[in-house]
Amino acid sequence: MSRAALAAVATETKHTEIRKVSLPEVKSDTGILKIEIVGVCGTDVAYYENLKAPMILGHHVVGYIDEVGELASKRWGVKQGDRVVMEEYIPCGQCEMCRTGYYRLCSNTNPRENGIRYGATPIAVEPSLYGGFSQYLYLHPNAVLHKIPSHVPDVEAALALPLSNGFEWMRIVGGIGPGQVVVIQGPGQQGLACALAAKASGAETVIMTGRNSSSERLKLALELGADYTVNVSSENLVDRVSEITNGKMADLVIDVTSGGTDPVVSSLEAAKTGGTVLLGAAKYKRFNDFDLDIIYNKTLTVKGVRGHSYKSVQMAVDFIASGKFPLAMMNSHNFKLSDTDLALRTAAGETDPSRLLVTVSPWL
Template identity: 80%
Template structure:
């Protein structure tokens, strides 16, 4: 008997429709995931606001193995019923980037150049179930999955990928460690993840910035372990960092804001001589009248960061599984599948400007 499920398909700009979908037959190297919960992120919102082809959004996916082929079971080390967290990438596994551990940059994972990725693949690409806003999701032979303990609360499990970005950028790339001063520009999901990861790495001082509109998020940052907050609507970041550090300035600064180019410039100013500045957010605009000499004079290292690695996802899984941190307070809204439009609008800030992690639970 054919098995079916429900999915929220993005059919037009700011519009999803609940449709019945047919589950594909499972081959020896594929599987089907029963989706437990999905985190909503800015990428989902950007697609939702600019739907070009019908697709199922959602890529911060946690679920249980519903069906799995024999080869897939051996390759991933999982069985039916196992709880897993998905990476969004579906890499080729053969190119130089994949072979050197940078599979997140594999062209096959880029939907803008005909690649496929969970949460960003049109339903025209069979078997169509490539998104988490659905009761079931297709497990591609090249999917990247991680086992997750059953005791982790669902809303915390949905934080795995954002946290993995934090560990990738703070620990693996930024090399934050004991005694370091870390400045994080932006108290959104990624910024809070970076704060958690920096403290877990042993950073002595973590400073997170935000605006008047982010007052509640800045309070939350302190509860999650940040040492100081700076309201850049009324305070000068460079002066505050100099005051807090007694003139040392920051070893590591990351910009994860969407607030134009000003945060990039203030990040460079807040970094110490010989420091590192990471750029982790698209700006979609050019710099005007920017004095490049600050990079030269301070001998700064500037690096763009994007996505996570297998190692950083494992670090996030272990961090969440420890149960030592109050991660549940990061979840502000959890919606049903029928409320997917509401979830996306909430994540976009249309419903609640102080929203944090927004999730969808397809079986509620």
């Protein structure tokens, strides 16, 4: 008799239901993952609130290899029982983007181009188990995964992908190193990850910004290593950065707020001449009456950032495994599979505006 997984299937906007989904037969180049925990991401919330087709959401996945084919075992360097962190990408491995290390931009893993990706693939695509809000996950031949030690607490392991973005944007893209000043706009998952990565990369001064509604997160940023916080609801960011840096301003500013024009403008203003501004918020609108001269006059580098690389995920895994930072405090809620709707609403801020990392443990 074939085995089945219980999964929280998003069947319509803002609604999931628990269903049994058959596990596929494992072939030589595939496998099955028994999911231990999955983090809830803002992308999951976006799909949940604007669902296009029934699917199993969730892509910050940690689990144990349940079954694995012979070829897949050799390719991934894993065996049954190994604990791994999954990347969401399922790239083709052959296109120019994949060949040059930018597989996160491969069209085969872009849902907008009918690609497949963990946490964003309709259940109509067999074998359906492409999401983390489930007891088991299908390991596609092109899946990307990383081993993670067994001593790492599950809620910390679930931080691997958010932290990988921090390392990608701060260290690999931003080139942050000793003696530099970083301003991070937005104290959510991504902002806190950037603060941790910036300090781990040697930044001398990390300044986190937020609003009145983010007061608890600003406190957490200080506990995680940020040097200063700025409440932009009551303080002028540019004045405070000038005061903190004795007029030097920031080497790098990143915007990971919920989007909009104001954080972008203040980011450009807070950067030093010759500095870098990274745009990492997902919902930018068209700018009207925006003076581009500031970019020219200050010879700024302005760049959009999106996703992570294999290297940055491995950096995050090693960082977590070191146990040097109190990462467990970033987890505020953990839910069982039957409460997936509540987990998604909590991550969206509907039930607790001070929520941090929200997770789901399918076997609770």
